[in-house]
Amino acid sequence: MKKIISIALTVLLITTALCGCGEKYDRENYVKGLEKYVDLVDLENIVVDTQSEEYKEMETNILNSDFNSYTYEVQDGKIENGDIANINYAGKVDGVAFSGGTAENYDLEIGSGTFIEGFESQLIGVEVGKTVDVNVTFPSDYGDSTDLETQTKTITLSGAKAVFTVKVNNISRKFKEINDEFAKKAGFENAEKYKEDLKERTIKAFVYNELITKSTIKELPPDKEGNCYSYHKDYYTQYASSYSMTFADLLSENGMTEDQFKNEILKDEIISYAVFDALKLTVTKEAFNEKVNALATDNSATEAEVIEHYGKNFVEYILVYETIYDKLLEIAKVK
Numbered sequence: 499m500k501k502i503i504s505i506a507l508t509v510l511l512i513t514t515a516l517c518g519c520g521e522k523y524d525r526e527n528y529v530k531g532l533e534k535y536v537d538l539v540d541l542e543n544i545v546v547d548t549q550s551e552e553y554k555e556m557e558t559n560i561l562n563s564d565f566n567s568y569t570y571e572v573q574d575g576k577i578e579n580g581d582i583a584n585i586n587y588a589g590k591v592d593g594v595a596f597s598g599g600t601a602e603n604y605d606l607e608i609g610s611g612t613f614i615e616g617f618e619s620q621l622i623g624v625e626v627g628k629t630v631d632v633n634v635t636f637p638s639d640y641g642d643s644t645d646l647e648t649q650t651k652t653i654t655l656s657g658a659k660a661v662f663t664v665k666v667n668n669i670s671r672k673f674k675e676i677n678d679e680f681a682k683k684a685g686f687e688n689a690e691k692y693k694e695d696l697k698e699r700t701i702k703a704f705v706y707n708e709l710i711t712k713s714t715i716k717e718l719p720p721d722k723e724g725n726c727y728s729y730h731k732d733y734y735t736q737y738a739s740s741y742s743m744t745f746a747d748l749l750s751e752n753g754m755t756e757d758q759f760k761n762e763i764l765k766d767e768i769i770s771y772a773v774f775d776a777l778k779l780t781v782t783k784e785a786f787n788e789k790v791n792a793l794a795t796d797n798s799a800t801e802a803e804v805i806e807h808y809g810k811n812f813v814e815y816i817l818v819y820e821t822i823y824d825k826l827l828e829i830a831k832v833k
Contacts, residue, residue, distance in 0.1 A: 535717055536768060537716060538709075539713050543831070544829070545833065546708075560700055570683070574626060575626060576623050577669055580607070582669070583670075584666075584669070585665060586664070586665045587599075587600065587632075588600045592658075594651075595646040597644045621664065626667075626668055626669055630664055634659075638656055640658075642654055702823060715761070770819050773822045790813055
């Protein structure tokens with residue numbers, strides 16, 4: 499379940515802070531004094547040890563995620579495991595081409611297990627521009643197809659031996675080191691600028707982890723004090739429906755009751771508001787309006803549509819989240 503919940507958190511982590519001076523915003527969520535429901539970590543003494551194994555592991559995870567997001571084209575070379583090969587392929591069973599067995603300019607990550615067992619491994623070592631035959635056997639439970647030419651003759655693929663003629667159009671490879679080329683792909687001037695940003699993101703992740711793992715919710719505040727739960731529930735209800743599941747199915751699949759889900763999904767929110775109050779922070783109407791405008795721009799929507807879709811309380815939560823982490827990063831002790 500935590501893996502699913504992290505999707506929503508990722509959205510919050512990439513937003514941009516918009517706090518500033520101006521008329522105070524009357525918050526929608528939770529009355530003041532939320533600290534009584536939470537045992538907070540000592541906010542004034544969060545230490546970020548950049549030499550610790552925990553920090554290094556976080557940095558490695560963020561870096562690997564970035565490496566997986568950007569590739570460079572290999573002009574002359576052979577396919578290696580992990581490469582993304584752009585290929586044309588045409589499959590035949592007993593010399594007959596079948597529907598679904600032909601494609602052009604398909605990007606296949608070698609080693610991903612996307613295709614039939616043995617297909618990807620046989621492409622390792624093949625050069626750009628070369629054409630090879632790949633021999634595979636379909637799984638015994640594979641569904642039938644039809645002949646490609648007339649689409650009237652049934653082609654049994656279950657357990658069938660097939661030959662795919664594959665042409666390698668080009669190869670894209672994931673970066674394995676921080677260099678200027680990688681940095682520019684990631685949107686930075688050079689490798690040094692990227693490293694500075696990587697450090698900032700890792701420190702933020704470390705502070706976030708310290709806050710969430712070392713703070714404890716003693717009890718959930720009463721629903722009447724307001725929260726974003728309805729938004730979260732609607733989000734995961736829609737998420738479940740995309741997999742032909744109900745919200746109840748999703749909970750059952752993850753071995754959770756709705757109370758457990760509610761506690762898990764609201765944990766970060768409640769801790770964030772508790773920190774917000776403990777540090778005596780505020781947001782402004784100007785910041786709120788700017789955030790609504792930014793969300794509208796990002797989603798090609800009107801501001802009214804943003805309010806209708808997200809609700810004022812969720813927009814407010816984003817601002818609260820950003821505000822507390824900006825402040826915590828100021829006071830955290832980095833060594």
